[in-house]
Amino acid sequence: EWSSFIDKFLLWMGVLAATLAVMFFIAFNWDDIGRFAKFALLQALIVAVVLLCVTQRQRRALWQAALAVAAVLVGVLLALFGQTYQTGADPWQLFATWAGLILPWVIVASLGPLWLFWLGLINVALMLYHHASPGSALFFGMHSEFAMWWMLFVVNSVALVIWELASLRWDWLRDRWAPRLVAVAAGGPITFLALTTVVELEANGFWRVVLWLLWAAISFVVYTQWRRDLFMVAGLFLAGSLMALTFVGRVILESFEAVGFLVLALLALGLGVGAANALKKLHQRWSE
Amino acid sequence: MNASLWERLLDAGLVDGAEPQLEAPRPPWYVSLLLALSGWVAALFLFGFFGFAALTLLQTPMLSLIVGAGIIGAAMAIFRGNGNDFVQHLGLCASLTGQGLLIWGVFSLTEPNFSATWVFVLMLSVGLAVSMPHALHRTFSAFSAGCALAMTLTHFGAPYIHNAIILAAAAWCWLNEYRFPRWIGAMSAIGYGLVLALVALIVIGLYGYDREVARLVGTDFAPWAAPWHGELLMGLTTLSVVAVLMRRAGRSVLEPIGIAALAGAVVFVIVSLEVPGITAGFVVMVLGFASQNRVLVGLGLACLLFFCGNYYYFLAETLLYKAGVLLCVSAVLLLGCWVHRRFVRPAYVLESS
Numbered sequence: 041e042w043s044s045f046i047d048k049f050l051l052w053m054g055v056l057a058a059t060l061a062v063m064f065f066i067a068f069n070w071d072d073i074g075r076f077a078k079f080a081l082l083q084a085l086i087v088a089v090v091l092l093c094v095t096q097r098q099r100r101a102l103w104q105a106a107l108a109v110a111a112v113l114v115g116v117l118l119a120l121f122g123q124t125y126q127t128g129a130d131p132w133q134l135f136a137t138w139a140g141l142i143l144p145w146v147i148v149a150s151l152g153p154l155w156l157f158w159l160g161l162i163n164v165a166l167m168l169y170h171h172a173s174p175g176s177a178l179f180f181g182m183h184s185e186f187a188m189w190w191m192l193f194v195v196n197s198v199a200l201v202i203w204e205l206a207s208l209r210w211d212w213l214r215d216r217w218a219p220r221l222v223a224v225a226a227g228g229p230i231t232f233l234a235l236t237t238v239v240e241l242e243a244n245g246f247w248r249v250v251l252w253l254l255w256a257a258i259s260f261v262v263y264t265q266w267r268r269d270l271f272m273v274a275g276l277f278l279a280g281s282l283m284a285l286t287f288v289g290r291v292i293l294e295s296f297e298a299v300g301f302l303v304l305a306l307l308a309l310g311l312g313v314g315a316a317n318a319l320k321k322l323h324q325r326w327s328e
Numbered sequence: 329m330n331a332s333l334w335e336r337l338l339d340a341g342l343v344d345g346a347e348p349q350l351e352a353p354r355p356p357w358y359v360s361l362l363l364a365l366s367g368w369v370a371a372l373f374l375f376g377f378f379g380f381a382a383l384t385l386l387q388t389p390m391l392s393l394i395v396g397a398g399i400i401g402a403a404m405a406i407f408r409g410n411g412n413d414f415v416q417h418l419g420l421c422a423s424l425t426g427q428g429l430l431i432w433g434v435f436s437l438t439e440p441n442f443s444a445t446w447v448f449v450l451m452l453s454v455g456l457a458v459s460m461p462h463a464l465h466r467t468f469s470a471f472s473a474g475c476a477l478a479m480t481l482t483h484f485g486a487p488y489i490h491n492a493i494i495l496a497a498a499a500w501c502w503l504n505e506y507r508f509p510r511w512i513g514a515m516s517a518i519g520y521g522l523v524l525a526l527v528a529l530i531v532i533g534l535y536g537y538d539r540e541v542a543r544l545v546g547t548d549f550a551p552w553a554a555p556w557h558g559e560l561l562m563g564l565t566t567l568s569v570v571a572v573l574m575r576r577a578g579r580s581v582l583e584p585i586g587i588a589a590l591a592g593a594v595v596f597v598i599v600s601l602e603v604p605g606i607t608a609g610f611v612v613m614v615l616g617f618a619s620q621n622r623v624l625v626g627l628g629l630a631c632l633l634f635f636c637g638n639y640y641y642f643l644a645e646t647l648l649y650k651a652g653v654l655l656c657v658s659a660v661l662l663l664g665c666w667v668h669r670r671f672v673r674p675a676y677v678l679e680s681s
Contacts, residue, residue, distance in 0.1 A: 042577060043673050045617050047665060053632070054661035060636060061654035067640075068647035274358050281366070298377050305373035312366020313414055319359045 075124050082120060086113045107149045111142040111157070132168035135161050150210070152218045159199055159222065166191055186236070189229040196226035197255075204267060220271050223259075230255050231279045238287045249283075256280065268326055270319060277315035284311060360413045367417030375425055389436035396429030400456075407462040420465055427452065442546060446483050450476040457518050466517035467524070474525025482542050485549035491529055492561030495608060498522035499569050502615040502624070516621075523612055523624070527631055530605045534638060562607050563597040569611055573618055585672060595660055602653055603642075605635030 093106035207213035234252035237245035406419030453473035501519035600607035613628025
């Protein structure tokens with residue numbers, strides 16, 4: 041065992057040190073390298089990685105990892121392009137183009153983390169687009185800062201639905217950690233929107249709370265009856281506890297008295313213990 | 329377990345007594361996390377209530393000392409009571425508040441001379457790491473003890489040797505993890521805390537914040553330890569760890585393999601003079617492998633990768649010089665790999681056959 045450990049340690053640390061040495065050397069000479077040489081270097085690297093992918097088709101993990109690396113390097117190439125040719129393009133265009141160009145590879149790779157990465161690029165592109173062009177038709181014509189959160193909620197919810205349905209067909213989508221992350225990306229924005237209504241106690245924002253309740257109810261039914269997932273239910277309980285605490289805190293702490301803190305402490309206690317007990321019972325029932 | 333299996337085991341004389349009852353399945357980590365978060369939020373609101381109601385506590389150092397000690401005692405009782413996750417985290421928050429009140433009381437009583445305060449904080453953290461029967465609390469207290477040791481030694485004019493002492497203490501915990509059966513869980517919890525403290529202190533040193541810490545800590549003592557003292561102690565600790573592991577593998581350090589292992593360790597110590605943090609990452613990784621602890625191996629590997637990557641921002645030398653250093657290190661490591669495969673591994677195979 042020690043022999044194997046020492047062998048792997050010396051080999052991988054040696055390779056890492058050599059790789060860093062090459063990177064440091066290139067960084068040292070970067071300003072002196074001509075623009076065509078820079079592009080040639082990066083493009084040669086992408087071609088080499090894709091060749092590795094094509095020649096190693098029988099080793100699934102290796103060619104998938106190679107395709108993922110190539111997908112990331114495309115972004116580096118686009119960044120270099122933007123830096124070299126100052127075309128005045130907006131940052132969102134880099135991420136949108138990146139997502140568009142790597143889509144065929146993402147489909148071919150059949151790799152959950154790569155799909156998650158692609159969805160992340162879409163999210164970043166949308167956030168940057170909203171920053172550059174607020175009030176566009178893409179954001180339902182809304183000028184407010186809430187438009188971005190609505191769009192993120194819609195896009196990630198659609199992605200979650202597609203992911204859950206696709207996982208019925210393809211095995212490689214059945215790992216639960218990825219749709220859980222997407223669910224957090226969908227639930228986070230809608231919970232934030234509902235919380236802003238609660239914090240500001242504005243009557244005309246009440247429909248955000250109604251929509252949040254609708255989303256929570258649908259998610260609860262889906263993840264307790266159809267696709268049993270305790271993490272999703274725990275997330276719903278957490279969001280609900282946050283809403284309840286925020287509402288009560290908003291009302292009680294207006295007068296800022298000590299007893300308000302005591303009430304909030306007891307409420308947090310009750311919500312936490314109640315949620316945990318419900319989750320434990322559910323877990324026990326599903327384990328039987 | 330079904331009845332027929334238990335009966336068959338009974339008949340075969342492999343078990344005795346009544347059939348054990350199945351325990352309820354342990355809930356997943358995120359349920360415990362939810363309870364922990366609720367405990368912390370409830371505790372913070374509760375202490376907000378006490379803070380409003382008892383402002384005189386902070387204005388009276390002796391009262392702050394007594395109440396702080398009382399709260400720590402209550403936290404210990406909570407931990408010994410073995411309540412659920414919620415109660416355990418409530419106890420953790422209570423203990424932290426008690427420690428804050430205790431330290432505030434000592435701080436107020438001893439100012440402007442803080443020598444006693446730093447020594448007290450160190451002793452309190454060590455005492456709590458040893459006595460509190462809660463894994464997360466031990467880890468936190470060990471982390472505090474490591475940071476307190478750094479502050480105490482900085483205050484007393486020796487700011488460079490704390491990393492080596494913390495590494496030695498962490499190595500002792502991990503190398504003796506199973507030596508005291510009643511303390512197995514405690515040793516690993518304290519070991520994690522010390523490793524995390526070591527990493528944090530190296531990172532603070534890397535980004536130059538140790539000078540800010542020294543100014544914050546203040547000192548009336550002339551510095552008596554030089555940076556090379558710390559490097560020497562780190563080197564001796566590394567060599568000691570390798571020597572102990574060699575002995576446990578039934579090898580003498582005077583054998584060729586022992587000499588090669590020590591030489592390899594010396595290479596890492598020398599590299600660490602150029603690339604700070606490498607020795608610590610290497611030792612943590614080796615300790616993790618020796619304990620078959622994947623978390624520790626992962627932590628050591630993450631440290632190695634982080635400190636290697638951070639070398640890029642080491643502005644004292646040019647990138648060309650640093651590339652040269654890394655190339656030399658790579659050559660030595662790959663040569664070592666070749667020597668191991670060509671000479672050492674065949675010798676293992678021959679010996680075991």
